[in-house]
Amino acid sequence: MSSTAPAPLALPHDRLAGALAALAARLGPRGVVTDPAAMAPYLIEPRGLYAGAAPAILRPATTAEVADCVATCAEAGLALVPQSGNTGLVGGQVPFGALLLSLERLDKVRAVDATDLTLTVEAGVTLHAARAAAEAADCLFPLSIASEGTCRIGGNLATNAGGTAVLRYGNMRELTLGLEVVLADGRVWNGLSRLRKDNTGYDLKDLFVGSEGTLGIITAAVLRLFPKSRSRTTFLAGLADPHAVLAFLRRLRAAGGDAVTGFEMMPRFGMETVLAHMPGAVRALAGDHAFFALAELTSTRRDDDLPALAEAVLAEAFAAGEVEDAVIAASEAQSEALWKLREDLSEAQKFEGGSIKHDVSVPVSRVADFVVTASRLCAAHMPGVRVCAFGHVGDGNIHFNLSQPVGMEKAAFLARWEEFNRLVHDHVAALGGSISAEHGIGLLKREELVRYKDEVALDLMAALKAALDPKGLLNPGKVLTPSSRAARSS
């Protein structure tokens, strides 16, 4: 791990007790939790990287109650860590002595409008529930990530979640029209706009999206819906190398345009790992291929001939030598089976021992160069290391994961985490890439941020933090540290 847990924050005892008593009186017994057993699930982070601690968990049920909590804490000088689904992968939702404010009771779908194509939901609504509410209105909310059932909209917004549909629909930021936010002083900004065009001043919404709870606490949002897809075609292609994958992506997009809603890459090692370990996984292509591309075409038009489109592009790609073999799903069940090969990959990797992971992005045009060069660098650094570079190649977002060499001790391999981070992140930076494509910074990457982020950008971020949270009470120590700027110049 590149980041260790910070020293616990000590909250002033008398003011803490007073604030908790006042809030318990106003929020009721469900609103303030101090029982250690009841608190435990909120303090455990999904990968077990950090052990959190909090004097209490605040569980407001309405925006007004969130505002009350924040105002009360601001007055008493008490720090707060907001949390929604507790599925974050960088420790952003973990308190280290600060109060934890859970948004899970703000779980109402406030409105859905199929003409506006908008969905208004509170921060504690799960992604699954949000997608279901859109579906019930015969619309699509396209955000699609693995933790759909447990992650909640507040966290999706705070981390600007990505996933497998970004290629066509964008990240959570692009899927958001308006926000309701409780500011650091407890005031509520009602920015729940359902407008598609509004040029009346600065863009406040995007300041909060992706700020990981450090600038304000998002309590509700207006999300952008899309007409529902009525046709879908999935296919899997086998290819010789990442350059062929990239050339094929470009060809497919030029021909298919908006119909191309997903484009994922997997290497041979990943595919074999899934086939070896995951129950029900079925080999889709008989031959041996170094890389695989999984593509999804969708359309709102009923009976749109997407298989014909796929066949035409694949025929061109065969002729051009880009694609070695391909299979087009002939049914929904076959589509699901192809997607399962991709979706099971993270889980399957666990069977191959220790794994050092990187959630990086580069410009799409550099994806192939990145995968080839970074793989070579890692192999030179540790003979036998098994590279599993997979993911959202259509967005330039590669999960560059390394599995330990066969026979190596897991602990010995994981002890090399930071060395490999440096190797991979240095190369990402050289290509103009990002060291956190979709998971955020949280605690895990805050030192990496200081190392790689543009100095002027870090200064701007610090100025924004000071302007919006002058007392530093919102999610302290996350994303930026007080020493971010000093550390950089030292």
Place this chain on the structure above:
Amino acid sequence: MSSTAPAPLALPHDRLAGALAALAARLGPRGVVTDPAAMAPYLIEPRGLYAGAAPAILRPATTAEVADCVATCAEAGLALVPQSGNTGLVGGQVPFGALLLSLERLDKVRAVDATDLTLTVEAGVTLHAARAAAEAADCLFPLSIASEGTCRIGGNLATNAGGTAVLRYGNMRELTLGLEVVLADGRVWNGLSRLRKDNTGYDLKDLFVGSEGTLGIITAAVLRLFPKSRSRTTFLAGLADPHAVLAFLRRLRAAGGDAVTGFEMMPRFGMETVLAHMPGAVRALAGDHAFFALAELTSTRRDDDLPALAEAVLAEAFAAGEVEDAVIAASEAQSEALWKLREDLSEAQKFEGGSIKHDVSVPVSRVADFVVTASRLCAAHMPGVRVCAFGHVGDGNIHFNLSQPVGMEKAAFLARWEEFNRLVHDHVAALGGSISAEHGIGLLKREELVRYKDEVALDLMAALKAALDPKGLLNPGKVLTPSSRAARSS
């Protein structure tokens, strides 16, 4: 007009002279202009609403020279107004005693990449040149506004330009991946990212997009391209009222999805005005219809059967009683002729005397209610007033223009400007709408902003301005006034 020009700003004479001399020495004779005749075109605003004045015009040719200008002025305490194409409609680009900084010499297309689908251009590149650069790479840059030939990318970004393709592709904000910005102190933030996914800290880009030059000076941008359309179908439908237009839009989008790239509305008065006054305008539908919907379907697929899609949806809409009649363009020439009816509307209105205009938006689902009720309110307020409510109904963006009653004095009509603003904007606000959908605030609407904008949002905006431009030297008095907050609470 709802806003008058501010009192001229007096710059400190000695420091001004020193700064200009220093900059002239470094930027050369083309870089600093003080000749009144040469300065005149920069100070004239397209609608003649404001008469600008500046002691000099700075014309840097590179980002480094812009930074030099800003740093020199910051040190001397001299205010600057950035300007690119000088086509803005709200006076944002007009100086009143401050120095004018023109970005027109930053006119280089830095890069285009058809695999990334990105275009990197400087702020002084015209929209037309940017679109041509995309086209040359067999890609589409979709921003489409009337001033394409003269407006420049810097201004498109500063005002978050909209236009006729927002329905599918979004505003300028959604079309932007990265920015290069000269900050108020003269430092350069290099945020020219070509990444589709990057979650390393706060979203700085969107803070500058739409800030009308008050938070920083945008010198270059990475824009998002799209695969080029290979098929296109345009059609015009006649409908009975705005509710039918809205029902038809919903039906068309549900069936056509991403293929629906434009959807514009015109009333009978607008259509008749174009047919009466514009050379070459040809009546497309024989019957009498109260409203018209102009729709464009596009696709990247060659020979995609978009006419069949249009026919199928129109057949359903006839059966449902939504559409009275329709014509599908049978050729590119016919498509152009249909679009010309819409594009000529603003020009044609000039032949009908004085015009009081509103660039407003409401949630899409409220567009019909808005048009019906606001039209009734205006007619009750002034019998005989002719409402021309037209525009981007797919985005909820209506240009709610009023032509004077036949026979009324133009001046007498225009004297009622503020009364009608109040009537229309009050109704927009009641529907959760915006008083500036695509033109921005500038000077023209800064008092309206104070009247209608959420108070907390105004406070946040003031905090951001103070954080990023603490001396208030960037485009002073635009968007926010120093008294914005005080005025609201008084």
